[in-house]
Amino acid sequence: EIVMTQSPATLSVSPGERATLSCRASQSISSTLAWYQQKPGQAPRLLIYDASTRATGIPARFSGSGSGTEFTLTISSLQSEDFAVYYCQQYNDWLPITFGQGTRLEIK
Amino acid sequence: EVQLVESGGDLVQPGGSLRLSCAASGFTVSTNYMTWVRQAPGEGLQWVSVIYSGGSTYYADSVKGRFTLSRDNSKNTLYLQMNSLRPEDTAVYYCAVDTAKYLAYWGQGTLVTVSS
Numbered sequence: 192e193i194v195m196t197q198s199p200a201t202l203s204v205s206p207g208e209r210a211t212l213s214c215r216a217s218q219s220i221s222s223t224l225a226w227y228q229q230k231p232g233q234a235p236r237l238l239i240y241d242a243s244t245r246a247t248g249i250p251a252r253f254s255g256s257g258s259g260t261e262f263t264l265t266i267s268s269l270q271s272e273d274f275a276v277y278y279c280q281q282y283n284d285w286l287p288i289t290f291g292q293g294t295r296l297e298i299k
Numbered sequence: 300e301v302q303l304v305e306s307g308g309d310l311v312q313p314g315g316s317l318r319l320s321c322a323a324s325g326f327t328v329s330t331n332y333m334t335w336v337r338q339a340p341g342e343g344l345q346w347v348s349v350i351y352s353g354g355s356t357y358y359a360d361s362v363k364g365r366f367t368l369s370r371d372n373s374k375n376t377l378y379l380q381m382n383s384l385r386p387e388d389t390a391v392y393y394c395a396v397d398t399a400k401y402l403a404y405w406g407q408g409t410l411v412t413v414s415s
Binding site: 223225227233234235236237240241246278280282285286287288289290291292293 | 346405408
């Protein structure tokens, strides 16, 4: 099973600033990585797939990069609605798909 | 518009059973992969089970032999039969449309609490 590790666990950033979230895979997963956003009391929402492709309707301030074992989600200018928990998920090894433990993005 | 509505979550005693439903609209369940993911209180996301369009099912080791995933094509609904429930099964259970890579659409979830 591929283990996904996200860092930091909590990130404090001011509105308007850039946020950079990291995700590391325990072995190479090429670009088979997705990012999700989850707000309190809501289901996760797909943001990015194939490491860098934005899902339908996702604003351009969200971008993903990386391949192999190191991945990054960048939010270029934080809006109030962006403060949430973010999860990465690998699908290189399909059964099981595995998620990172999440990064909580909070207002500084 | 794709919509997924889960139901069936409840408080159940250890060793009990529960059946969750996931009613879909805006697409056809039987021609898609469908996945269940759970989230224990305050915790992260854990994959539980998947059903392929061809009908094959797969389970996480933690639920294998206790949970059964099925679908009713006439109702466009997915079911998760959960038996021999344990306290560690306590979680919000989400169904999701699975692209065979990422999970494109999610329901709002249903809470299962296993406690005496």
